[in-house]
Amino acid sequence: MQTDFTIAQLADPEIKAADEILRTCVHCGFCTATCPTYVLLGDELDGPRGRIYMIKNLLESDAPAPAKVVKHIDRCLTCLACMTTCPASVDYQHLVDRARVRIEATFARPLADRWLRALLAFVVPNPKLFRLSLIGAKLAGPFKALLPGRLKGMVAMAPASIPAAAAIDRPQVVAAEGKRLRRVALLTGCAQQVLRPEINEATARLLARRGCEVIIAEGAGCCGALVQHLGREAEAQTQAKANIAAWEKVANEDGGLDAIVINASGCGTTVKDYGWMLQHDPAWAERAAKISGLATDVTEIMAELGLGDVSAGQRPAVTYHSACSMQHGQQILEQPKKLLRDAGFEVLDPLEGHLCCGSAGTYNILQPELAGRLLQRKIENLKKTGGRIIATGNIGCLVQIAGGLADSGEGGGEGGGGGGIAVVHTVELLDWATGGPKPTGLP
Numbered sequence: 001m002q003t004d005f006t007i008a009q010l011a012d013p014e015i016k017a018a019d020e021i022l023r024t025c026v027h028c029g030f031c032t033a034t035c036p037t038y039v040l041l042g043d044e045l046d047g048p049r050g051r052i053y054m055i056k057n058l059l060e061s062d063a064p065a066p067a068k069v070v071k072h073i074d075r076c077l078t079c080l081a082c083m084t085t086c087p088a089s090v091d092y093q094h095l096v097d098r099a100r101v102r103i104e105a106t107f108a109r110p111l112a113d114r115w116l117r118a119l120l121a122f123v124v125p126n127p128k129l130f131r132l133s134l135i136g137a138k139l140a141g142p143f144k145a146l147l148p149g150r151l152k153g154m155v156a157m158a159p160a161s162i163p164a165a166a167a168i169d170r171p172q173v174v175a176a177e178g179k180r181l182r183r184v185a186l187l188t189g190c191a192q193q194v195l196r197p198e199i200n201e202a203t204a205r206l207l208a209r210r211g212c213e214v215i216i217a218e219g220a221g222c223c224g225a226l227v228q229h230l231g232r233e234a235e236a237q238t239q240a241k242a243n244i245a246a247w248e249k250v251a252n253e254d255g256g257l258d259a260i261v262i263n264a265s266g267c268g269t270t271v272k273d274y275g276w277m278l279q280h281d282p283a284w285a286e287r288a289a290k291i292s293g294l295a296t297d298v299t300e301i302m303a304e305l306g307l308g309d310v311s312a313g314q315r316p317a318v319t320y321h322s323a324c325s326m327q328h329g330q331q332i333l334e335q336p337k338k339l340l341r342d343a344g345f346e347v348l349d350p351l352e353g354h355l356c357c358g359s360a361g362t363y364n365i366l367q368p369e370l371a372g373r374l375l376q377r378k379i380e381n382l383k384k385t386g387g388r389i390i391a392t393g394n395i396g397c398l399v400q401i402a403g404g405l406a407d408s409g410e411g412g413g414e415g416g417g418g419g420g421i422a423v424v425h426t427v428e429l430l431d432w433a434t435g436g437p438k439p440t441g442l443p
């Protein structure tokens, strides 16, 4: 694609990087077919190629972002299916990030919109505030039908019961079982530890069983993905720097640090991107790149370590839902399924597995109509497999799909229950098969 940036504009390293990305696009349009919003709406402006054109015009102009551009960029899920499909390897992820930062800086959103986005950015990354907000949402549950669309989405996010905080989410060291083979840090995250604390517990047990000393580092918290997708770049960088400093401290201790293990693929995509995020910050660029190099999804490290002894017994079939951040963001395709098979589960693949479930961070709250249509489609495809257990590697998908199943009379919130279809994290099943407890809610 030809671009027309001025020399002055190109002096900004962020614009220079965007220019390089834009120039790789050859307008072939292959990406449109796999873009969920294009599939739903059939509008070129709601597909990647149309958005790339709009981003080019937005960045070339020094004027505030036009409302029409904001509408179509806001509708993008950041699912990155377009990057998997693109034959020219266009780095859409960093391009849309730049557009969001420009929109945030120049577009005056309606007050209610600004308020909602600020609230999400403030509350969700903080587990204590998030837990309180879920309690409030639960109380508002009976009045859900009376609420406007976006608030309804927030209330729907509240689980039927809000689990107590788990001990694993506090700073600590979990000793390796037997000889220590690796020393790893586990990102315990933000929303996940509130919504389903069993995931971090199962991850720590699984890693320790295979010889990992697991460290929950003091000062590590939200990865920054949530605010990053809202265009709040400075906040995302602050959160990234806090994590980098926390993990560096661990790395400087005796024994060093072999890996940073992440069990929410949305967070994994972001931590692996810290190097890019801070590349123009001389004080942090090298440190961020080092931390990104240590980041690994729990299924990547478990594929290296192997499961070890798997307990005997027949296991049910499992439908595997690959989160967009897992398959498109990190290109992790086979490891989770192979591990499940190694653990004795039959693995079922749903149709249209490349399409987003509509969760996408806070997308289901900010774009409830489109998210709802994608969820409906996902639920139909998942049900068609016939599996009564769905496994996924991202908390956002887990909660979204469990909510969709509950609405369709086939579940009882995350973790299933009620005799319906259960939705669990992949590591919970792997932990169960290697000596851990049966995941909550399994039929």
Ligand code: SF4
Binding pocket: 024, 025, 026, 027, 028, 029, 030, 031, 032, 048, 049, 052, 082, 085, 086, 087, 088, 089, 090
């Ligand atoms: S597939 Fe890639 S090169 Fe083709 S239009 Fe889409 S982004 Fe551009």
Ligand code: SF4
Binding pocket: 034, 035, 036, 037, 038, 046, 047, 048, 051, 075, 076, 077, 078, 079, 080, 081, 082, 083, 092
């Ligand atoms: S990130 Fe997803 S929704 Fe956005 S343009 Fe790419 S495929 Fe479409």
